[in-house]
Amino acid sequence: MTKHDNPTTLSRRAVLMGTGALVVSVGAPVGIEMLLSIDEARAQGAKPPLTPDQLSSYIAVNADGTVNAYFGKMDMGHGLFVAIGQIVAEELDVPFKAVKVFMGDTATSVNQGGASGSTGIQLGGKQMRMAAAEARRVLLEMASTRLTTPADQLIVVDGVVSAAFNRDKKVSYADLIGGKYFNVQLDWNKQMGNALYAPGKAQPKPFKDHKIVGQPIKREDVFAKVFAQEDFVVDIKVPGMVHGRVIRPEIAGAVPVKVDESSVKDIPGVQVVHQNGFLGVAAPKEWDAIKAMQQLKVEWSKVEPPFPNQNALYDHIRKAAVRKREVGGKTTGNVEEAFKTAAKVIEAEYEWPFQSHACMGPACCVVAINGDKVDCWSGTQKSHFVQIGLAAQLNVPLANVHVRWINGPGSYGRNDADDCAADCAVLAKAVGKPVRLQYMRDQGTGWDPKGPASIHIARAALDAQNNVIAYEFKSKGFSRVDVNTNGSKLFDTLAGQTLGVALQSGDGFGVPAESYEFPNKRASWETIAPLLDRSSPLRSSHLRDPVGPQIHFASESFIDEVATATNQDPIEFRLKHVKDPRDIALIKAAAQKFGWDTRPSPKKGQTGNNVTGRGIAYSQRNGTRAAVIAEVNVDRTTGKIFAKRFTVAHDCGQIINPDGLEKCIEGNIVQGISRTLWEEVTFDNKSVTSVDWISYPILDITETPEKIDFVLINHPELPPTGAGEPSIRPVAAAIANAIFDATGVRIRRVPFSPDKVKQALS
Amino acid sequence: MTQKFTLNVNGKTHSVDVDPDMPLLYALRDDLGLNNPRFGCGLAQCGACTVHMDGQAIRSCVTPVSSVGTAKIVTLAGLGTPEKPHPLQTAYVDEQVPQCGYCINGWIMTAASFLATKKKPTEAEIKTALEGVKCRCGTHVSIVKAVKRAAEMMG
Ligand code: FES
Ligand code: FES
Numbered sequence: 001m002t003k004h005d006n007p008t009t010l011s012r013r014a015v016l017m018g019t020g021a022l023v024v025s026v027g028a029p030v031g032i033e034m035l036l037s038i039d040e041a042r043a044q045g046a047k048p049p050l051t052p053d054q055l056s057s058y059i060a061v062n063a064d065g066t067v068n069a070y071f072g073k074m075d076m077g078h079g080l081f082v083a084i085g086q087i088v089a090e091e092l093d094v095p096f097k098a099v100k101v102f103m104g105d106t107a108t109s110v111n112q113g114g115a116s117g118s119t120g121i122q123l124g125g126k127q128m129r130m131a132a133a134e135a136r137r138v139l140l141e142m143a144s145t146r147l148t149t150p151a152d153q154l155i156v157v158d159g160v161v162s163a164a165f166n167r168d169k170k171v172s173y174a175d176l177i178g179g180k181y182f183n184v185q186l187d188w189n190k191q192m193g194n195a196l197y198a199p200g201k202a203q204p205k206p207f208k209d210h211k212i213v214g215q216p217i218k219r220e221d222v223f224a225k226v227f228a229q230e231d232f233v234v235d236i237k238v239p240g241m242v243h244g245r246v247i248r249p250e251i252a253g254a255v256p257v258k259v260d261e262s263s264v265k266d267i268p269g270v271q272v273v274h275q276n277g278f279l280g281v282a283a284p285k286e287w288d289a290i291k292a293m294q295q296l297k298v299e300w301s302k303v304e305p306p307f308p309n310q311n312a313l314y315d316h317i318r319k320a321a322v323r324k325r326e327v328g329g330k331t332t333g334n335v336e337e338a339f340k341t342a343a344k345v346i347e348a349e350y351e352w353p354f355q356s357h358a359c360m361g362p363a364c365c366v367v368a369i370n371g372d373k374v375d376c377w378s379g380t381q382k383s384h385f386v387q388i389g390l391a392a393q394l395n396v397p398l399a400n401v402h403v404r405w406i407n408g409p410g411s412y413g414r415n416d417a418d419d420c421a422a423d424c425a426v427l428a429k430a431v432g433k434p435v436r437l438q439y440m441r442d443q444g445t446g447w448d449p450k451g452p453a454s455i456h457i458a459r460a461a462l463d464a465q466n467n468v469i470a471y472e473f474k475s476k477g478f479s480r481v482d483v484n485t486n487g488s489k490l491f492d493t494l495a496g497q498t499l500g501v502a503l504q505s506g507d508g509f510g511v512p513a514e515s516y517e518f519p520n521k522r523a524s525w526e527t528i529a530p531l532l533d534r535s536s537p538l539r540s541s542h543l544r545d546p547v548g549p550q551i552h553f554a555s556e557s558f559i560d561e562v563a564t565a566t567n568q569d570p571i572e573f574r575l576k577h578v579k580d581p582r583d584i585a586l587i588k589a590a591a592q593k594f595g596w597d598t599r600p601s602p603k604k605g606q607t608g609n610n611v612t613g614r615g616i617a618y619s620q621r622n623g624t625r626a627a628v629i630a631e632v633n634v635d636r637t638t639g640k641i642f643a644k645r646f647t648v649a650h651d652c653g654q655i656i657n658p659d660g661l662e663k664c665i666e667g668n669i670v671q672g673i674s675r676t677l678w679e680e681v682t683f684d685n686k687s688v689t690s691v692d693w694i695s696y697p698i699l700d701i702t703e704t705p706e707k708i709d710f711v712l713i714n715h716p717e718l719p720p721t722g723a724g725e726p727s728i729r730p731v732a733a734a735i736a737n738a739i740f741d742a743t744g745v746r747i748r749r750v751p752f753s754p755d756k757v758k759q760a761l762s
Numbered sequence: 763m764t765q766k767f768t769l770n771v772n773g774k775t776h777s778v779d780v781d782p783d784m785p786l787l788y789a790l791r792d793d794l795g796l797n798n799p800r801f802g803c804g805l806a807q808c809g810a811c812t813v814h815m816d817g818q819a820i821r822s823c824v825t826p827v828s829s830v831g832t833a834k835i836v837t838l839a840g841l842g843t844p845e846k847p848h849p850l851q852t853a854y855v856d857e858q859v860p861q862c863g864y865c866i867n868g869w870i871m872t873a874a875s876f877l878a879t880k881k882k883p884t885e886a887e888i889k890t891a892l893e894g895v896k897c898r899c900g901t902h903v904s905i906v907k908a909v910k911r912a913a914e915m916m917g
Contacts, residue, residue, distance in 0.1 A: 077861030077899050218858055225863040226851045228798035228839040232864060235797040286792050287784040360864040360898040361802050361810065409802070409864035410898050441803040659858065663904070667861050670900030693807040693896060702889045704902040 047181050052110045052198050053188035055138070056181045058131035059088070065159050065174035067092060067099045069132070072112030072196070072384060073124040074104035074405045076412070078664040078724060079219040080120040083656040087125050090212040091132035091204055092139075093156035094173065104383045104405025113194035114382030115411065116485065118545075118622065118722025121656055123194050125720065131186070134200025138184050142176045193384075207654065207716040214716065216659035233379040233406040234364045234438060241366065242269070243286040244427040244437035245293035247279045248447055251686040252537050253306050255498070258299035264292045272296065273430040277498035277535065280423065282431045290440075305685035306532040314351045317455050317476055320528035324479075328511035333520030338470035342461035346565050350458075350554035351749040352477075354681035355451040357543055358696050361409030362444025363420035367427075368434035369394065374401040375434075376425070379408015380417040385486035389418070390425050393490055412671075413542035416448040418487030422495035442691035447494070450681055451543030452478035454509070456554030461520075466566040468577070470520035473512055473555055477547075478540040479527040481506035485542045497535045505530055510547045512555035513620040515580035537688040538681070545725035548621065549675060549732050553750060556617035556733030560601065561746065569598045570616055570737060578618075582651055582713075583625055587618055589711045590627040590649035601737065602744040609636050612644075615737025617730035623721030624652040628669070630734040634742045639758030642703065643673045643735055648727055649711040653718035662710050665727045669708055672731025674699035680751050767827050771796065772840030782828035787811045789827050790837060798838035798867050802896065809868025809895035813837050819875035838867050841874055850874055853912040861899035868895045873909045883913055 048054045060068040069088045075081050081101040089096045102108050104115075112124050136156065143161035144151040147169050155164050162170035172178075188198035207213075224230035249255070255277035264270050270283045270292045281292040308316050339345065366377040367390075374394055380386045383403040391398045408417060416439060424437035439447075454477025461470035482505045483492040490496030491504050509525035531538050563573035571591050578584055590596075596614070603613055611634050618627035631645040646669050655661055678697045682690040690696035732750055739757070740746050747760050764779050769786075771794060778793045785804070790796045790813065802810030804823045811823040814836040842848030850870045860866050869892065876891040877883070883891070888909050897905065 077863070079858075221863070222855050222858055222860060223844070225860055225866055226838075226854045226870065227842070227844055227847070228796075228837070228867075230863075231797060232800070234800060235791075285788075287781060287788045291781075358898060360808070360862065360896065361800060407862065409800075410862035438801065441805060441807075663858060663861070663901075666903055667900040670902050671898075672900075674900065692803060692805055698896065698898065699900070699902065701892045701895060701897075701902050701905065704889065704906055708903055 048183050050108070050110060052192070052196050053186050055131060055134055055184040055186055055200065057110050058128060059135045060181060061173050061177045063174060063179035065098065065172055065178055067094055069099055069101045069128060070109040071101055071103045071124060071128060072109040072114070073120050074115050074381065074383070076115045076381065076724065077410060077667070079657070079660040082217055082219055082660055083121055084125055084128050086212045086215065086217060086656055087129045088132040090210055091129055092136050092159070094159040096212050096217060098159060106384055106387045106401070106403045110196065111192045111384035112196050114380070114384060114486070116194055116381065118624070118724035118726065119194050120722070120724065121720045122622065122722045125656070127197060129204050130199040130202070133202040133204040134184065134186065135182060137200065137202035138182065139173055139176055143171050146171050146176065210716065213654070213656050215657065217657055218659065231406065233377055233408045234361060236366045236377045236406060236436070238366060238368050238434045241434040241436050242282045242284050242431060243289040244280055244282045244424060244435040245289045246423050246437065246439070246443065247281070247293055247296065247298065248443060249300050251300065251303055251305055253532050253534060254300040254303045256298050257301050260297040263297035264295050267292045267295070271431045273427055275426065275430065276500045278426055278495060280427050282427055282435055307538065307683050307685050307687070308531070309685065310683055313353070313453060314455055317453065317528060322476070322526040323529055324507035325524065325526045327522060327524045329513070329523045331522045332518070333470070335470050335472050335520045335522045338520035339459070339461045342469065343464040344462040345459060346462070346562055347457070347459040348558055348561055348748060350456045350557060352454050352550035352553060353750060354453045354538060354540070355543055355675055355679045356445050356681050356690065356696055357412050357415035357448045358445045358698065359410045359415050362439035362441055363416035364408065364436070364438040365417070365420040365424040366434060366436045367421065367424040369428050372396045372400050374425070376401065376403045376421055377406050378403060378417055378421045379406060379411060380421060380487070381411050381413070382418070382486040385488035386418055386421045388488040389422060389490065389493065393422060393425055393495070394429060412544035413546060414449045414483070414485045416444055419494045422487055422490070422493035426495050426499070445696050446688045446691040447537045449483055449539050449541035452480055452482070452540035452547065454478065454547070454550050456551065458554060458558035460558070460562045462566065468518050468562060471516070471518045473523040473558070475509055475511070475525040475551055475554070477509060477527065477550070478530060479505065479507050479509065480540065480542060480546045481508040482530045482540040494535055503533050505533070510551055512551055514555070514578070514618065515583045515620070516559070516577040517579045518577065538683065544671065545621070545728050548619070548725065548729040549672065552617065552619045552729045553732035553736065556619065556730055557736045557746070557748065560615065560737040560740065564601055567600050569600055571596055572598060574616070574618065583618065583620070586625050586627045586649045586651050586713060587616070589713060590616065590629050590647050593649065593709055593711045594629040594647035596629065601741040603741050606742065610634070611636065611742040613738040613740065613742025615734045615739070615741055617733035617737060619726070619729045621722070621726035621729055624650070624723060624726040626650050626727040626730060628727065628730040628734040630731070630738045632735060632738040632742060634739060634757070636743070636761055639754035639756070639761060641677055641735070641739065641752055641757060643677065643705055645707045646705055647709045647711070649713065650723065650727055651713040651715065652721045652723045652726070654716045654720040655712055655714045656720055658712055661712060661723055664723045665710060666708055668725065668727040669731060670699060670705070672728040673705070673735065676732040676735050676750055677752050765828070767830070769794070769830060769835060770832065771835045772837060778827070780827055783826050785823050786813070786825045786827050786830055786835070787822040790822060796837050796839060800864060800867055802864070802868070807894070807896070809872055810865060812868050812871040814871060814875055817875060817878060819872045838870060841870065848874060849912040849915040850877070850908065853908040853915065857904050857908040857911060859901050859904040859908050861901055865895070865897040869897070869905055873912070877909070877913055877916055881917065885910060888913070
């Protein structure tokens with residue numbers, strides 16, 4: 001058996017109530033007698049409720065003085081827990097190493113929204129900062145009583161409180177509260193998920209006092225990972241567990257009508273699960289489950305192949321009925337009127353394909369059902385939402401479902417993990433045993449929710465002096481929330497849809513995020529219906545920086561097109577129109593670090609087969625901004641692009657951990673190159689045909705950029721904003737602009753794979 | 763029909779009673795409880811399942827148990843320990859390479875068998891030797907740095 005906690009016997013939501021008198025209101029002096037012992041409380045089931053308004057839901061001090069931080073978000077590989085540990089240690093004045101961060105476990109944390117929208121530090125860290133500051137305040141009050149010294153005359157060093165003027169008068173956090181729960185109420189805003197906020201009375205430290213925040217502290221989990229000491233979700237085993245596999249139709253939308261169980265009867269212990277459109281198998285041995293999946297004879301319903309030809313995709317988007325239209329961003333002036341007066345109009349259209357998460361391993365999940373108790377181990381980004389989903393699906397009380405987030409094979413949004421949890425629960429319920437379900441590669445890449453395909457139309461009106469007098473940007477595409485960003489609703493999961501729950505497709509897209517000012521400006525988006533309204537391998541949802549890469553590929557390519565049309569250097573042109581001072585500083589910093597040669601694109605006088613170019617793109621994202629400069633080599637004969645060198649300027653307010661931030665940006669850039677140069681979901685009339693690493697190629701190690709330089713702009717005086725996604729946003733446009741600079745050819749459709757580039761160049 | 767096989771893994775012998783066609787990956791993970799090789803594709807396309815067979819990096823997801831014979835199998839856990847790390851493990855920690863880390867096994871095991879025979883490789887040689895191994899999180903730049911660092915350590 002591997003890492004496996006016994007299912008918690010304590011209902012964390014039952015609780016306290018019998019000893020409810022112990023609840024202490026914020027601000028009241030807290031005596032040690034008013035705190036429950038952790039051990040005692042566990043034994044009696046008497047811990048303050050795991051609710052967002054309890055300090056104990058975020059912070060606990062152990063008997064040895066170490067600190068547990070309970071975090072309702074999780075790390076998707078950027079070392080988020082290091083940053084959270086830094087923030088908590090900073091506010092509490094304990095050593096960084098004294099803090100352990102527990103992530104995404106529904107039995108120990110409240111719903112802070114999971115990994116979502118690059119808000120790990122921006123929102124999750126903000127709450128943990130406030131909670132830790134409040135914990136320190138309460139501890140100082142306790143120490144004040146104990147040491148008979150006013151709280152404002154106490155200092156804290158490494159978790160030991162002493163009187164400022166008599167350092168021998170001291171007491172440690174461990175002595176004050178170690179092993180007992182805080183019983184302090186916070187001022188919760190009654191929101192769940194990302195919006196949850198529950199400060200106490202304390203103010204966090206002024207940034208000038210920060211000693212741990214801002215340090216380049218390393219990730220300890222790397223050690224465990226390289227010595228094969230850490231379990232991933234695929235490694236979880238529970239007693240009595242069997243292995244499950246699901247079976248997907250060859251024609252999307254078909255359902256199994258006849259299943260011949262005798263076709264797998266030679267496989268030991270196999271069980272077939274067929275409920276409505278859901279079909280799966282389970283067997284004690286994993287290889288047997290795989291064989292059963294391959295061997296089972298199934299007759300599928302006859303359905304019309306649901307999809308258009310792939311080469312008609314963009315025409316389909318152009319012609320499809322608009323389901324929702326929205327204007328976004330800052331609108332100025334009157335665009336229609338301004339275009340009427342234009343001396344010249346520049347217009348261009350851009351196209352972006354469906355893309356897959358194509359995670360390193362297909363999703364895996366373990367579900368164990370015991371009466372009306374459910375345990376789930378999942379690589380999901382949103383364990384608290386999976387908890388809601390499983391409770392509804394299995395019809396048990398929410399508090400009976402315990403979902404543990406366990407590191408999975410990467411995740412970049414709504415990947416296949418939440419579908420896997422729901423599928424796994426169907427199997428576990430049907431076979432009456434704990435089930436470990438892992439998808440196969442073709443199911444991971446072929447059937448995950450996809451990043452939406454879209455088209456983008458941009459136009460600019462120039463006056464006779466080449467001034468931009470109007471700018472309009474329109475997107476039209478599949479929704480970023482055709483299925484929602486988490487598995488809390490059955491209709492948003494493949495399991496739900498195969499069982500017959502009707503999809504409730506949502507509408508969402510976006511507009512460019514930048515600070516260009518033009519006298520007349522408008523941006524808008526339109527969404528269209530999905531190509532198939534049930535169990536679709538082309539259902540669309542969030543994929544890293546949802547719709548950001550597509551929108552900014554178009555908008556930032558177009559800005560370059562306008563610069564070229566008016567014979568201006570791309571950076572000079574941007575600096576003329578960008579108005580936000582932080583954006584201006586960012587672009588200038590990137591240009592300087594890169595060694596930008598100021599001149600209009602394309603570069604003149606390049607002959608021969610191999611040409612080089614440089615391009616810039618920039619964008620904002622929820623308070624963060626990133627400017628990316630790419631240098632590329634283009635082989636004109638083969639069409640092969642080598643994205644050789646990058647400079648990234650990044651401003652996300654206060655930097656918590658510069659090393660972690662660099663790594664996070666590095667991953668954004670490389671994944672961004674991959675999505676720009678290679679990635680496109682392919683499909684035929686029947687289903688998705690990009691189902692493995694050959695048919696869905698990603699950037700190979702032989703194509704690794706030679707260098708990525710960083711300019712990390714730190715604003716310790718500003719709140720930290722996110723870094724998980726902003727820097728992937730401008731990558732495609734930076735590359736497209738560099739290709740134009742090298743070749744004079746503008747490529748307006750992603751991906752820039754060799755055959756497509758070759759075609760464009762010829 | 764299952765059959766009995768004796769496998770030599772990380773210096774110990776184990777017997778398993780399995781389908782001869784079953785890929786070695788499942789014997790290692792499910793029968794021997796060795797979690798380090800991982801399932802990524804089952805198609806020899808990603809490297810996540812890589813182990814050494816008599817020093818050669820092979821993809822255990824497409825290697826039938828019956829073809830292993832008396833070959834010595836080494837997994838990531840057998841490559842080095844915290845006390846006696848392989849230079850690649852040290853370099854991986856120093857360079858803080860992984861993001862999710864699911865791909866680690868593929869890179870370290872493939873690079874280890876390459877560096878065992880190739881001294882002082884160039885960056886281009888390193889990249890070519892690792893061609894085809896996958897990392898979806900995009901840690902490519904750090905991987906190359908770590909393998910270069912390990913190659914230097916190995917002299
Ligand atoms: S799992 Fe073996 S190469 Fe991918
Ligand atoms: S670190 Fe996630 S796949 Fe490589």
